Amino acid sequence: MALPEYIRGCQNRVDEQLKRHLPDTSQVSERLVTAMSYSVFNGGKRIRPVLVYAASEAVGGKQAPADPAACAVELIHAYSLVHDDLPAMDDDDLRRGKPTCHKAFDEATAILAGDALQTLAFEVLTSKHHELPDPIRLQLVRELACASGHSGMCGGQSMDLNSVGSPLSQEQLQLMHSHKTGALIRASVVMGALASGKVEKEPLTHLIQYANAIGLAFQVQDDILDVTADTELLGKQQGADLALHKPTYVSLMGLKDARAFASSLCQQAIRSLESFGDQAIILRQMAEYVIQRSH
Numbered sequence: 001m002a003l004p005e006y007i008r009g010c011q012n013r014v015d016e017q018l019k020r021h022l023p024d025t026s027q028v029s030e031r032l033v034t035a036m037s038y039s040v041f042n043g044g045k046r047i048r049p050v051l052v053y054a055a056s057e058a059v060g061g062k063q064a065p066a067d068p069a070a071c072a073v074e075l076i077h078a079y080s081l082v083h084d085d086l087p088a089m090d091d092d093d094l095r096r097g098k099p100t101c102h103k104a105f106d107e108a109t110a111i112l113a114g115d116a117l118q119t120l121a122f123e124v125l126t127s128k129h130h131e132l133p134d135p136i137r138l139q140l141v142r143e144l145a146c147a148s149g150h151s152g153m154c155g156g157q158s159m160d161l162n163s164v165g166s167p168l169s170q171e172q173l174q175l176m177h178s179h180k181t182g183a184l185i186r187a188s189v190v191m192g193a194l195a196s197g198k199v200e201k202e203p204l205t206h207l208i209q210y211a212n213a214i215g216l217a218f219q220v221q222d223d224i225l226d227v228t229a230d231t232e233l234l235g236k237q238q239g240a241d242l243a244l245h246k247p248t249y250v251s252l253m254g255l256k257d258a259r260a261f262a263s264s265l266c267q268q269a270i271r272s273l274e275s276f277g278d279q280a281i282i283l284r285q286m287a288e289y290v291i292q293r294s295h
Helices: 003-021 030-040 047-058 064-084 107-125 134-148 153-162 170-180 182-195 201-228 249-253 255-271 278-292
Strands: none
Touching (some): 003 047, 003 107, 047 182, 064 107, 064 134, 107 134, 134 153, 153 170, 170 201, 201 255
């Protein structure tokens, strides 16, 4: 199957699953559930759910057992973007070409929507609507919690905020982004493999190496797009990182070397999958997609 077709299939699949889990009405706060839905169904590429499904298939699993993990990582991602856009963080007005949640609603509603999406992710993983064995559920919960908290995404975001206007070495920048961006991408791959119920220690080690490489490549490409893509295509304000004086791979290495670095990370990811057969072809293609995307 061609990658665009595979991505569309995964997008449709996870969207249908997300619709089942997101409330469509509320006796408590209709505004809150509307903001939650707005933040999830606002045109996301669903890269993380695609990685969940592809990793499950790479170790011989099916898509259905990976549905809870695919939904959970996307809910965490959606929550993180809502909070990332807040005035106290990056203070962004646009996300995916639409007003950010706090602009479309208000700041308090955006905070609560993010909180609710975060907790919904763990509710999905523990829901009895899915037939995952309890030991696997526990592994998935732990993996997502570690990737989301102080030792993962939140820790990386804190490093990012504290580094504004400060020069960082490439090693420091890499450490920051391995947490802020890479942790959830790594969790997506690992959770997909775990959900299969088939993964063994050595293949999982190779998948983690793959995920670490594409997680970093994803951020390098984001930094490149911040200076090369226009606002309409990017879906958010072009040059926002530059305006905020954030350290980026482009500011540190220059555009040409940043592109070369992204390409080397892509090849590193693909080499990590040498022991996998054709079942990992989508993961290989996703490594290339990550650095070729235009938004």
